[in-house]
Amino acid sequence: MIYVDADACPVKAEAEQIATRNRVKIAFVSNGGLRPSANPLVEMVYVDHGADEADKWIAERAGPGDVVVTGDIPLAAKAVAAGAEVLRHNGEAFTEANIGTALATRDLMADLRAADPFRQGGGRPFSKTDRARFRDGLERALRRAATRGS
Incomplete structure (x- = not known):
């Protein structure tokens, strides 16, 4: 299974394409606002609004044999x-x-931002x-996950 922390994910389409090609189920987990997919391998999971609800949902389910796509380091x-x-x-x-x-x-970057509220910029x-x-990384992760989940 692939779990996607979907609220701010820029690669949802790519993840769905690769899941479909590999015939792997994929769950897009969000607070809402995502269009449903007609793809039978796709599960749209809408969690309650609130801090880290999607992260909690994924963390409770992910394990060996699964792939998680996220930019959230504590969830990772x-x-x-x-x-x-x-x-x-x-x-x-x-x-x-x-x-x-x-x-x-x-944690260091959070401390630096807190110390300098005028610090601007992003990635x-x-x-x-x-x-x-x-795309390449997800293909490799699926192969590794398949060996761990067996």
């Missing part, structure tokens, strides 16, 4: 700990080897290259 940490394969939207994998660093960096724009890396 929970999914990695549960044995799931976890990907960022750009195809980068969160693993046991790098999730601690990702959490520490997230670079999401590119075609990011989409291509995501």
Whole structure:
């Protein structure tokens, strides 16, 4: 199963295409506002509005044999700990080897933003290259998940 933290996910279409090609069920989890899909492999899951409700829903279900797509680092940490394969939207994998660093960096950046409220900026724009890396990363994650879930 693929679980997509879908509220701000820029690669929903790519994830559905790859799930369909691989005949894997996929759940798009959000607070609402997503169009339903006619694809029989797609489950649209609408959770209550509130902080981290989609993350909680995914974290309660993901485990070995599953793939989680998220940009949320605390959710990624929970999914990695549960044995799931976890990907960022750009195809980068969160693993046991790098999730601690990702959490520490997230906390450091939050502290820096809090210390300088005038600090502006964001990341670079999401590119075609990011989409291509995501597609490749999801294919690889599905293969790894298949061996872990067996």
